[in-house]
Amino acid sequence: MGRKNKRRRYRLTLEYDGTNFSGWQKQMDARTVQGDVLKGAVRVFGEVPMDLQGCGRTDAGVHALEYVAHLEVVADIGPHEVARKLNQTLPKDIAVKSVEAAGLRFHARHNCIARSYIYQLRTEKSAFGKRYDWWVQAELDLPAMQHAGSLMTGMHDFAAFAEKKELKKSTKVLIHKIEVFTEKEILKIRVVGSHFLWHMVRRMVGIMVEVGCHRLTKENIQNILEGHSDVLPAHHTAPGAGLFFEKAFYDSEGLAEFLKE
Known part of the structure; x- marks a missing residue:
């Protein structure tokens, strides 16, 4: 049998x-x-x-x-x-x-302790880039963008980045790391966090690009995070095509190793 x-x-x-x-x-x-x-x-x-x-x-x-x-x-x-x-x-x-x-107790979402995303953008047009990156038609101040990322790192209330329906729950998110780096002609922004609100990573990227273009300042970011700014992150949402879910983390040791890299 x-x-x-x-x-x-x-x-x-x-x-x-x-x-x-x-x-x-x-x-x-x-x-x-x-x-x-x-x-x-x-x-x-x-x-x-x-x-x-x-x-x-x-x-x-x-x-x-x-x-x-x-x-x-x-x-x-x-x-x-x-x-x-x-x-x-x-x-x-x-x-x-x-x-x-x-095991039957493993749950892809409930057991996940952190997630990382990578956003790709270019400042030069590419015939092959439309599906996979955002063409920003401006010079970008990369150190300013990295500093903007550092201001959003740590535990913050990202209510300003949330949709209205999300405001009924906690909008606090722990951002472990944000880094800005280039690979060949592509500028990449990596965001590692405990979890993310709807469109949150794309709005973070959009705000960082505004800083890179010198249209927003570090004071603007601080005011956004403190909840008393007239700058709406939703108005600066980066296109979806440039965003990649990179990795999910299920143990603190693996996350720690990744953050060291």
Whole structure:
């Protein structure tokens, strides 16, 4: 007699091009990453009870380098085979980088202690950049941008960056690190935080660019964080195309090592 299938939970690491998605979270009337992965899982496992949860929401157009999700399903398939079969059935703009066996207590979002994003922008036009970076048509003061980032590092109330519906809950966020650096002709801004509000990273980037263009000052940022500024971060939201979910962290040691780099 064959072995009876039981509930299994897999930890998935995904890479996706978010250009043609309305974000991660499943929606009834839009294409989403969660929706497409669930459809792929149905083709792999059949119509069985399953649950797919991600480590956080990503906005429409936002990409991911190492996005973590967990898939719970009644099955008896090894992780390597799950990865192979999912990659065969998923669309070309989603790739499964790895699949690991996880305990039933592992939760991609609840167990995640920090997340990092990278935002890419250019000051020179590129024919290939539209999907993956923001073309800022100005000279940027990078030291000023880095200093602006340092002002937003630490525990702050980011209510000014939040949507109205988020104000009912705590808007305090711990920002572990913000760095500004260049790789070839691309300027990158890395933001590492405990979690993020809706559009928060894109609004932080937009404010930093305004500082880099000398249209805002460090005093403006301090006033925004203290809640008495007429500058609205929502008016400076950077485009979604330049934003990449970089990494999810599940242990303090791994986070500490990453922050040292």
